[in-house]
Amino acid sequence: MAGDDHYIHPSTQMFDNIMMDPSWEFQHFTAMPPASLRTVSVDGPFLQILEQPKQRGFRFRYGCEGPSHGGLPGASSEKNRKTYPTVKISNYQGQARVVVQLVTALTQVPQLHAHSLVGKQCDKGICIADLQSKDSSISFPNLGILHVTKKNVAKTLEERMMEALRMGYNSGIAIHPEIDALQGEVRVPREVTDHQRSIISIAAANQAKDMDLSVVRLMFTAFLPDSDGGFSRRLEPVVSEPIYDSKAPNASNLKIVRMDRTAGCVTGGEEVYLLCDKVQKDDIQVRFYEEDDTGLTWEALGDFSPTDVHRQFAIVFKTPKYRDQKLQKPTSVFVQLKRKSDNETSEPKPFTYHPQIIGETGGSTLRS
Known part of the structure; x- marks a missing residue:
């Protein structure tokens, strides 16, 4: 040209x-x-x-x-x-x-x-x-x-x-x-x-x-x-x-717009619908983590595949298990988007893990 x-x-x-x-x-x-x-x-x-x-x-x-x-x-x-x-x-x-x-x-x-x-x-x-x-x-x-x-x-x-x-x-x-x-x-x-x-x-x-x-x-x-x-x-x-470069696929800022649920059981495996700004299906993770005064104490990733990323603006994933399966009271952690290629992260959102109740039949239910 x-x-x-x-x-x-x-x-x-x-x-x-x-x-x-x-x-x-x-x-x-x-x-x-x-x-x-x-x-x-x-x-x-x-x-x-x-x-x-x-x-x-x-x-x-x-x-x-x-x-x-x-x-x-x-x-x-x-x-x-x-x-x-x-x-x-x-x-x-x-x-x-x-x-x-x-x-x-x-x-x-x-x-x-x-x-x-x-x-x-x-x-x-x-x-x-x-x-x-x-x-x-x-x-x-x-x-x-x-x-x-x-x-x-x-x-x-x-x-x-x-x-x-x-x-x-x-x-x-x-x-x-x-x-x-x-x-x-x-x-x-x-x-x-x-x-x-x-x-x-x-x-x-x-x-x-x-x-x-x-x-x-x-x-x-x-x-x-x-x-x-x-x-x-x-x-x-x-x-x-x-x-x-602002027009490159990995250049956009990551942002969680909305999640259909912000709490779940410590056993994990619960489905969450997350709306977000534009992401690349092969280059995105949903990261759960917990911190205290000394720093990071726990982190895990939501479970989903590239096919669960819909039109670059929605992710359907399953929550990870919390580190303490014998949790006695609700505890708050954070969830954020993380780009794999450059480790860029979004602003975190709160997520609450609730203890499980073991029923008479051996099944577990959510305890608030």
């Missing part, structure tokens, strides 16, 4: 200008050094996230849709009080450069994500912003997330990896052991060899197969000026909480 080209294959003009502009001093922008050389100190400068991005409710847009209306909000953003992702360099006052990249959310080590950051100070899928001497924190109010088309995931990822190696952005992320080992200072763009291109092409194809396009994280890396004034002192990067 014509609109995609503008975002997915942007001009190199901005980066060429940066390299030629002495005020950016890009020649001193470095890759992340090995762990033994990292600038990490309890008393020294360190980067931290002051305002996390809002995890849900923000839509990733395709290139053909045009720019996003409003940037990615902060986690505490409200209608009349907007906030945005914000980072702070603690124990430091002075200039710094902050690089923001999209990385994967579900891999053990962050990998570059094929989606792109778009907006002010963004190009080739990343954002570069300078922190002024008078400030200790910097916000990112205009970040949009461009959704790569599925057919372009591997190609875009390959371009992203190539640029990361060329410019020294390959630190803190996993591409390939040979590429990851290249952690030297990058004063001018690297020349990428044919062998490295081949490695990156294979790595991009492999990572593209398992890439989840519905969720990303922001990775922030700060660089402080060295004695020559170039930004080469790298601080440990920080990675945000996951950001879920």
